[in-house]
Amino acid sequence: MHRPDLAIAAHDGQALPTDTCPADSPLAVRGLTVSYGEKPAVFSVDATFPARAMSAIIGPNGAGKSTFLKAALGVVPRLSGEVRVFGTPIEKARDRIAYVPQRASVDWDFPATVLDVVQMGLYRRVGLLGRMSGRMRALALDCLGRVGMADFAHRQIGQLSGGQQQRVFLARALAQDADLYLLDEPFAGVDAATERAIIDVLKGLRDAGKSVVAVHHDLSTVRGYFDHAFLINVRRMAEGPVETAFTAETLHATYGGRLATTQIDEVMLSGGAA
Amino acid sequence: MSAILDALLLGAGYNAALVALGAGLLGVAAGASGSFLFLRKRALISDAVAHATLPGVGLAFIVMVALGGDGRNLLGLLLGSALSAGAGLLLIEWIARRTRLPEDAAIGAVLGTFFGLGIVLLTVIQSLSAGRQAGLEGFLLGSTAGMLRADALVIAVGGTLAVALTWLMRRPMTLVAFDADYAAALGYDIRRIDLAMMALVMAVTVIGLKVVGLILIVAMLIIPAVTARFWTDRSGRLIWIAGGLGGVSGYLGAALSSAAPNMPTGPIIVLVAAGMFTLSLFLAPVRGVAAALLRRRRFQARVHRRQGLLALAHGEPIREPYTLRLLTRQGLIRPDGVATEAGRAQAARVLRDEHRWAKAREVHQDAGLSGRYDGLTPIEEVFTPDEIAEFDRRLGPPVIVGGAA
Numbered sequence: 001m002h003r004p005d006l007a008i009a010a011h012d013g014q015a016l017p018t019d020t021c022p023a024d025s026p027l028a029v030r031g032l033t034v035s036y037g038e039k040p041a042v043f044s045v046d047a048t049f050p051a052r053a054m055s056a057i058i059g060p061n062g063a064g065k066s067t068f069l070k071a072a073l074g075v076v077p078r079l080s081g082e083v084r085v086f087g088t089p090i091e092k093a094r095d096r097i098a099y100v101p102q103r104a105s106v107d108w109d110f111p112a113t114v115l116d117v118v119q120m121g122l123y124r125r126v127g128l129l130g131r132m133s134g135r136m137r138a139l140a141l142d143c144l145g146r147v148g149m150a151d152f153a154h155r156q157i158g159q160l161s162g163g164q165q166q167r168v169f170l171a172r173a174l175a176q177d178a179d180l181y182l183l184d185e186p187f188a189g190v191d192a193a194t195e196r197a198i199i200d201v202l203k204g205l206r207d208a209g210k211s212v213v214a215v216h217h218d219l220s221t222v223r224g225y226f227d228h229a230f231l232i233n234v235r236r237m238a239e240g241p242v243e244t245a246f247t248a249e250t251l252h253a254t255y256g257g258r259l260a261t262t263q264i265d266e267v268m269l270s271g272g273a274a
Numbered sequence: 275m276s277a278i279l280d281a282l283l284l285g286a287g288y289n290a291a292l293v294a295l296g297a298g299l300l301g302v303a304a305g306a307s308g309s310f311l312f313l314r315k316r317a318l319i320s321d322a323v324a325h326a327t328l329p330g331v332g333l334a335f336i337v338m339v340a341l342g343g344d345g346r347n348l349l350g351l352l353l354g355s356a357l358s359a360g361a362g363l364l365l366i367e368w369i370a371r372r373t374r375l376p377e378d379a380a381i382g383a384v385l386g387t388f389f390g391l392g393i394v395l396l397t398v399i400q401s402l403s404a405g406r407q408a409g410l411e412g413f414l415l416g417s418t419a420g421m422l423r424a425d426a427l428v429i430a431v432g433g434t435l436a437v438a439l440t441w442l443m444r445r446p447m448t449l450v451a452f453d454a455d456y457a458a459a460l461g462y463d464i465r466r467i468d469l470a471m472m473a474l475v476m477a478v479t480v481i482g483l484k485v486v487g488l489i490l491i492v493a494m495l496i497i498p499a500v501t502a503r504f505w506t507d508r509s510g511r512l513i514w515i516a517g518g519l520g521g522v523s524g525y526l527g528a529a530l531s532s533a534a535p536n537m538p539t540g541p542i543i544v545l546v547a548a549g550m551f552t553l554s555l556f557l558a559p560v561r562g563v564a565a566a567l568l569r570r571r572r573f574q575a576r577v578h579r580r581q582g583l584l585a586l587a588h589g590e591p592i593r594e595p596y597t598l599r600l601l602t603r604q605g606l607i608r609p610d611g612v613a614t615e616a617g618r619a620q621a622a623r624v625l626r627d628e629h630r631w632a633k634a635r636e637v638h639q640d641a642g643l644s645g646r647y648d649g650l651t652p653i654e655e656v657f658t659p660d661e662i663a664e665f666d667r668r669l670g671p672p673v674i675v676g677g678a679a
């Protein structure tokens with residue numbers, strides 16, 4: 001549980017927006033700390049993601065971005081801190097969240113077709129004893145159509161390109177028909193056509209009133225794609241609307257020496273043009 | 275020979291028939307539940323569980339004799355084996371979680387220790403009950419000699435429960451095996467599901483002790499699943515195919531071994547399963563070795579044909595001997611390398627296809643369709659005639675092949 005004494009001790013030096021998680025945020029965390037072994041991967045992080053918006057989680061490799069998402073979802077245990085999804089604990093909001101894991105986390109030789117994978121997004125709705133009805137099947141096919149993969153429904157998942165696999169994962173999340181979509185690097189290693197297909201779907205979700213939070217690596221597209229930015233490097237480095245939180249200073253602070261000043265200038269220029 | 279036939283057709287007596295049916299049912303349960311073990315890549319842990327049953331068997335015997343009962347009571351022995359298998363399993367979990375040792379090291383350590391302890395207990399029992407056979411060695415390699423109706427009933431009930439539990443847990447277990455993080459995000463408790471899977475495996479192991487024996491039960495869990503993988507790309511079907519294969523090998527193996535007295539049952543059942551694995555390895559339609567070889571050869575021929583025809587179309591010489599042989603055999607070129615009438619026509623077609631594909635990739639930005647370009651698939655298999663007509667319109671009049679233009 002959330003221990004206020006710990007949280008306060010951990011917060012010295014960081015400005016706290018509010019002490020408690022606001023109920024209108026689709027995802028808010030306070031004082032979140034996660035560690036594997038004895039080194040914290042995420043340390044005392046606060047974040048409040050806005051509703052009906054596209055938010056980016058940005059930070060260098062090993063900054064704890066995936067860990068942050070997994071802890072928010074309860075996939076990895078948290079050491080301390082509080083997570084609220086639509087103002088309630090995660091267990092009560094499972095059916096309102098869809099998750100797209102980092103592509104590398106899966107066994108691609110697994111005996112499953114594309115349609116089988118998308119139907120996994122329906123397992124909770126179908127339950128242990130329920131039958132995968134024709135209506136459910138049609139729904140899964142429809143989600144595949146939305147990501148342009150309807151023709152591939154009966155392929156084994158290992159026989160797809162990386163971009164196509166990413167689209168299948170997105171279709172599986174769509175099948176859940178959630179209100180909050182958490183995506184871990186949806187654009188990693190995909191070609192331009194797939195990137196456009198995915199971003200169109202995500203923006204469509206936002207315009208339909210859903211909230212999207214994505215781990216994002218390509219700094220040059222942050223301004224074009226996202227409304228809200230959350231910069232993390234073990235600790236929270238910056239958070240807010242992209243215009244104010246995604247700046248040369250905050251990038252310097254987040255990436256340290258890993259990004260040369262010229263690179264940051266480039267990003268700022270290209271971002272401004274987008 | 276007729277003895278074997280008799281046995282297969284359940285004509286070898288009531289007891290043999292009972293044993294064969296029991297072994298078949300055990301095979302179904304082992305094959306189906308073993309599929310998840312295979313998919314979760316935890317085959318080895320079942321071997322440790324199986325070996326960890328032995329001290330329980332020995333201790334149960336000693337306790338039952340000490341209490342003045344019959345040490346060979348099957349239910350008592352199975353209860354003992356389940357308890358010690360459970361202890362072994364928890365120990366592996368604990369070692370892997372509390373220390374930085376990888377799970378396979380923990381498995382090796384626990385397997386060896388428990389099996390060693392079991393063998394010592396068995397030896398002690400043998401020397402104590404000097405002269406009188408305790409009959410516990412049957413648990414090592416399986417023995418159906420003297421199997422009772424009650425024993426078969428234990429297998430039948432246990433096996434049916436195991437199959438039912440497999441069916442019930444198929445979706446969560448599939449999810450956990452494919453993508454554990456996603457399963458956890460959906461709210462499934464991974465640890466509980468893994469434990470349920472291991473409990474299932476333990477149950478199958480324990481009821482299979484008498485028939486297959488603890489040394490080979492891991493083969494009954496894994497071989498049917500691996501064999502089934504050759505025949506399907508879908509996990510839902512894999513489970514039932516594995517169950518079927520396991521059932522057939524259990525039944526056949528037990529029937530065969532009853533025709534050859536003094537033969538332990540476990541090894542024969544496993545050999546039957548291994549025979550089906552070998553057949554599948556070579557003959558399965560898509561994943562089998564023969565099919566792969568055939569596919570490779572066909573693919574090679576298509577590539578060479580395509581390259582040769584493109585060379586003809588561009589008026590370039592063909593140097594590859596295999597290509598020359600192939601095109602000559604198909605009557606597309608003369609032995610001196612000059613294209614025949616048919617060859618020129620084919621070359622023109624291939625060139626046209628190539629141009630259409632280039633146009634298709636230019637016009638159709640969507641990777642879903644134009645991404646199927648692999649240099650070999652004819653464009654007619656991917657696009658509709660009206661789409662192709664559109665490409666042709668954009669391409670202009672056909673190019674004349676053969677340098678005549």
Ligand SMILES: Nc1ncnc2c1ncn2[C@@H]1O[C@H](COP(=O)(O)OP(=O)(O)OP(=O)(O)O)[C@@H](O)[C@H]1O
Nearest residue numbers: 036037041059060061062063064065066067068102
């Ligand atoms: N399962 C694990 N066991 C131990 N350490 C881990 C585990 N997963 C991550 N870590 C460590 O935690 C830190 C944060 O990892 P995380 O995967 O969250 O980073 P990330 O920001 O997502 O990086 P990337 O951009 O490479 O995906 C890293 O130092 C990593 O080595």
Ligand SMILES: [Mg+2]
Nearest residue numbers: 065066067102
């Ligand atoms: Mg990551």
